[in-house]
Amino acid sequence: MIAVDVGGTETKAALVTGTSSQVQAVKQQRCPTVRDADGVVGQVAGLVEELRAATEHPIDAVGLVVPGLVDEANGIGVYSANLGWKDYPFVAKTQAATNLRTAFGHDVRAGGLAEHRLGNARDLDNAVIMPIGTGIAAALLIDGRVRNLPGEIGHVEVGHGDPCGCGQTGCVEARASSAAIARRYTERTLRPVQGAAEVARLVRAGDVDAVTVWHEAVDALARGILLVAALLGPEAVVLGGGLALAGDLLTDPLRDRLDGLITFQRRPELRLAALGDEAGCLGAALLAIDMLEER
Numbered sequence: 562m563i564a565v566d567v568g569g570t571e572t573k574a575a576l577v578t579g580t581s582s583q584v585q586a587v588k589q590q591r592c593p594t595v596r597d598a599d600g601v602v603g604q605v606a607g608l609v610e611e612l613r614a615a616t617e618h619p620i621d622a623v624g625l626v627v628p629g630l631v632d633e634a635n636g637i638g639v640y641s642a643n644l645g646w647k648d649y650p651f652v653a654k655t656q657a658a659t660n661l662r663t664a665f666g667h668d669v670r671a672g673g674l675a676e677h678r679l680g681n682a683r684d685l686d687n688a689v690i691m692p693i694g695t696g697i698a699a700a701l702l703i704d705g706r707v708r709n710l711p712g713e714i715g716h717v718e719v720g721h722g723d724p725c726g727c728g729q730t731g732c733v734e735a736r737a738s739s740a741a742i743a744r745r746y747t748e749r750t751l752r753p754v755q756g757a758a759e760v761a762r763l764v765r766a767g768d769v770d771a772v773t774v775w776h777e778a779v780d781a782l783a784r785g786i787l788l789v790a791a792l793l794g795p796e797a798v799v800l801g802g803g804l805a806l807a808g809d810l811l812t813d814p815l816r817d818r819l820d821g822l823i824t825f826q827r828r829p830e831l832r833l834a835a836l837g838d839e840a841g842c843l844g845a846a847l848l849a850i851d852m853l854e855e856r
């Protein structure tokens with residue numbers, strides 16, 4: 562298979578072999594994402610050509626995952642504000658451009674599928690798998706299956722009143738995404754930073770402004786998780802994406818804050834994801850494998 566994960570800024574592709582429970586990336590490729598749907602399909606076709614040249618074996622299928630609103634059953638990218646498409650037939654266009662059967666899905670849900678089959682949610686039947694990067698969304702694992710549900714935990718209202726890019730105020734994402742953490746630190750201090758990772762380093766060094774921004778991010782995340790705990794009662798929340806690289810700097814205060822907020826709700830275990838930023842690409846490969854095994 563050739564798996565492609567179209568991200569907001571970077572597209573990851575891999576030549577992959579494997580089965581529905583074991584996947585191996587033979588060769589990987591990354592490039593900056595181009596800005597419209599026809600451009601993305603052209604880029605996917607180029608990546609497929611490059612990667613198929615790296616093996617003597619025939620390619621069976623393409624697995625493609627994209628962000629935004631996705632109609633998986635009909636192979637359509639319904640909407641992406643960042644990448645600028647609306648009702649675009651990704652499967653038909655990709656199959657035409659590559660002459661390969663194409664499985665199609667949503668990046669976050671595919672990443673959740675990969676964590677469930679291959680990563681740190683393998684032993685779970687009910688979990689929220691939540692990558693935190695430029696934005697925040699969640700894959701909802703319910704009774705052993707990643708469901709085709711929005712999972713937009715980044716845009717639930719948690720009471721802080723700051724505006725969000727989605728048009729609401731008070732969203733989890735407006736304080737707790739990697740982008741928000743970096744932006745809010747710079748707004749307080751007028752010091753530019755290289756993303757949330759640098760803010761995390763400043764937190765460890767005891768920088769007062771960094772500690773405040775981090776604390777407010779943790780509070781927003783905890784309140785978002787509390788809402789999911791009240792609605793779904795997951796066994797665990799599996800934190801992924803760039804922000805999860807902060808490790809216990811994130812999970813320790815988040816656990817404390819959650820303990821402070823929880824009254825009657827089932828308390829989810831907090832875990833770190835295992836697959837890092839390869840989860841989406843591995844998930845795309847799993848979608849392709851599942852498609853091939855169905856028929």
Ligand SMILES: [Zn+2]
Pocket residue numbers: 715716717725726727728729732734735
């Ligand atoms: Zn929002």
